[in-house]
Amino acid sequence: METKNLPLTEFQCLLDDLSIHSANHLIEAEADLMQTSFLLGEAIERLTTSFMQINYAIQSQHDAFEKLMQDQAVPTNNIQKFTEFRDQINTEINAVVTGLQFQDLTSQLLARTMKRLNGLRDVLSGLSSEDEHQPTESDHDAVATLLKKVNESLSLRSSALQAGMRQQVTQKHMGSGDIELF
Incomplete structure (x- = not known):
């Protein structure tokens, strides 16, 4: 009975290429x-600054109206209406600024994703063989042993990556109110 040779060289080239191409794509994703x-950080910084400037302008406008109304002896109930409008605007602007603080959350999620991509690149680098003692294509047991080693290496690296990744951000949406940053 004739035994067929396994295409070990081609298989190893496939694993090497997979490792290299995956690493390149992961670097681009990072x-x-x-x-x-x-x-995102730059946009949020600009928006926050702009909203704070709007808040300052509205406060200045209210102060000018208040002085004008006092000088003109405007009834108190009219002054009170302007004060209510100002307070409502201040509340809304403060809510917007607070909402913009989601940058902390998104930055942490992005950093976590980059860490996972780095780890995945390390896991995939285990596919590339640097072992000088490659089995021959006709040595089926040695090939099986090599494949088992590659599989074990992938499993170990993947487990190590998963162990290093703990849930860092538990907030699911901006209104949930339970933020665990670290």
Whole structure:
């Protein structure tokens, strides 16, 4: 009975290429996440500054109205209406600024995702063989042993990655109110 040779060389090339291409794509994904994080931070900073300036302008406008009304002897109930409007606007602006603080949460989620991508790249790098003692294509037992080693390596690296990843951000939406940042 004739035994067939296993295409071990081709299989190893496949694993090497998978490792290399996966690593390259993961590096690009990390770069995209870093750019997203930077742009998000910059946008939120600008929005927060703008809302604070709006709040300051409204407060200044209210102060000017209040002085004008006092100088013109406007009835108290009219002054009270303007005060209520100002207070409502202040409350809304403060709510917006608080909402913009989700940058902390998103930054942590992005950092966690980048850590996971790094770990995945490390896991996939285990597919690439640097072992000088490659079995021959006709040595089925040695090939099976090699595949078992690759599988065990992937499992160990994946388990190590999972162990290093704990749930960092428990808040599911902005209104939930339970924030666990670290």
